[in-house]
Amino acid sequence: xxxxxxxxxxxxxxxxxxxxxxxxxxxxxxxxxxxxxxxxxxxxxxxxxxxxxxxxxxxxxxxxxxxxxx
Amino acid sequence: xxxxxxxxxxxxxxxxxxxxxxxxxxxxxxxxxxxxxxxxxxxxxxxxxxxxxxxxxxxxxxxxxxxxxxxxxxxxxxxxxxxxxxxxxxxxxxxxxxxxxxxxxxxxxxxxxxxxxxxxxxxxxxxxxxxxxxxxxxxxxxxxxxxxxxxxxxxxxxxxxxxxxxxxxxxxxxxxxxxxxxxxxxxxxxxxxxxxxxxxxxxxxxxxxxxxxxxxxxxxxxxxxxxxxxxxxxxxxxxxxxxxxxxxxxxxxxxxxxxxxxxx
Numbered sequence: 001x002x003x004x005x006x007x008x009x010x011x012x013x014x015x016x017x018x019x020x021x022x023x024x025x026x027x028x029x030x031x032x033x034x035x036x037x038x039x040x041x042x043x044x045x046x047x048x049x050x051x052x053x054x055x056x057x058x059x060x061x062x063x064x065x066x067x068x069x070x
Numbered sequence: 071x072x073x074x075x076x077x078x079x080x081x082x083x084x085x086x087x088x089x090x091x092x093x094x095x096x097x098x099x100x101x102x103x104x105x106x107x108x109x110x111x112x113x114x115x116x117x118x119x120x121x122x123x124x125x126x127x128x129x130x131x132x133x134x135x136x137x138x139x140x141x142x143x144x145x146x147x148x149x150x151x152x153x154x155x156x157x158x159x160x161x162x163x164x165x166x167x168x169x170x171x172x173x174x175x176x177x178x179x180x181x182x183x184x185x186x187x188x189x190x191x192x193x194x195x196x197x198x199x200x201x202x203x204x205x206x207x208x209x210x211x212x213x214x215x216x217x218x219x220x221x222x223x224x225x226x227x228x229x230x231x232x233x234x235x236x237x238x239x240x241x242x243x244x245x246x247x248x249x250x251x252x253x254x255x256x257x258x259x260x261x262x263x264x265x266x267x268x269x270x271x272x273x274x275x276x277x278x279x280x281x282x283x284x285x286x287x288x289x290x291x292x293x294x295x296x297x298x299x300x301x302x303x304x305x306x307x308x309x310x311x312x313x314x315x316x317x318x319x320x321x322x323x324x325x326x327x328x329x330x331x332x333x334x
Contacts, residue, residue, distance in 0.1 A: 006115040027117060035127055037113065037160035042152065044159035062115060064160055066127040068097070069112025069144045070087030070231070070259075070281035 001057040016057070020050040023061055036065050073277050074254060076169070076201040076222055078140065080107045083271070083301050085142065085256060086294070087281025094129045096290055104284065104294035107139035110171055112146050113161055142203065144171040149184070151191035158195055170195060171225070171258075171279075172204040180230040185212045189219070196220045205258050208242040210249055217253050224253050225279060228270070229260030232282045236266040240273070247274045264293075264300035271304025272312060 001012045005027050012018065020038060038045045039062040045053050055061065072079040085108040091097035101109055111130055134141055143161035148154040154174050162168065174191055176184025183206050192202050196219060204216050208226040216224055226246055229235035237243060238260070247255055257270040258279040267278045278301060287293035 006117070035124060035164055037163045039156050039160060042156055044156050044163075046159075046163060063117070064113040064157075065116040065124070066130070066164060067112050067114045067116070068087070068089035068091075068126055069110050069146055070089045 003055050003057070004060040006061070006063055017054045020045055020053045020055060020061070023055045024050070024063070027063060034065070036063050038063055075108070075140075075203070080140075082106050082108075082298065083277040083305060084108075084267075084297060085110065085258075085277060085279035086284065087279070088126075088130060089281055090285035091290055092285075094126060097285070098129055098133055100284055100290040100294040101133050102136065103291045103298070105298045107137050108142050108279075109133060109139060110142045110144050110279070110281070111165075112144050113157060113164070114147075140169060141165050141167055142169050142171050143167065144205075145173045145191075146175075148174050148191075149176070149187070150174065151187045151194065154187070154191040155194050155198070158191075158200060159198070162200070168199060168201045170200045170202055172202050181232075182230065183207055183227070185209065188212075189215055192216055192219050192221055203256070208239055208246065210242065210246050213246050213250060213253070217250055222254055223256060224250065225256045225258035227259040228257050228266060231259045233260050234262030234283060234286075235260050236262050237269055240269070243270070243275075244273050264296045267297055268300040268304035268307075271301055272307045274308050277301075 001015060002009050003023060010026050040053060041060055072081055073083045082105040084104055084106040086101055086104050086106040087110045088097055109130060143165050145154040145157045148157055154172060158170050172191055174184050174187040175181050188204055188206060192204050195202050202221050203223040203225055204221050205225045206212055213224045213226060229238040254276045256277040256279050257275050261267055261278060261280040261283050270278050284290050284294045284297060
């Protein structure tokens, strides 16, 4: 199984699906101390749904943070 | 007089961007010097472990606290209504505001907004409870449609983003003001110099949103002050009532009792 987080592929050899929470631990050092928001395959996933929303093979997660803007 | 954005009264009529400054410190000083109480920002893919996003976020939070101001997240980079709607929801979760600078780009060359996707996105976002500030072209009918959908604030461009070309089509902008007298109109994008902002205010616009003109100045802090003054001058000029242009010259010095050499 492969998932993509911010365009980067992450192979997962054993699982068939994992929660968004579990997927984020692949990417974050201290997720609880960061400011970010998540979309799965282009759809917004609210923080309250990280534990119950499942990520499957081929899915794509976007993890976005504040930046400067005009 | 104050600027009203969805019921919020703001002392300054300037909305300012947070990008392109030489450093975060200069950004902060320039925004504070401008007097603006609305700062735009965005969201981008970043690994939170890199921490850079957190630093900027802390700076912007400090600025908002010091100015008793508001954040205005944008949807920069979106090309479809769906992308903009998703990004809007992500922004609302992070920034805890319903305000949204809605930006849906239709052309990569001049970064011109896509009017059709913009309308679709605005319609959905209003249903979702957002207070939408759409960035759009200076097309009267598009502005009217956005207003009819429920956008109380409309933000037509002066010229393409980052060009500094100023008001490309003053006639269009004046017509929008004339035809939408009750809308809050903010001129957004393409402002290059303080006189551009002053001109918009003299037309009766309610405010100006800019970024590059300050951030790319040799002295961003001084330029921020200059824009603050330009907006005040333009607004007072509009309120004072500008004289009608005339086709022919009229002497301003009284002609009665002119010196002898003019007497026949």
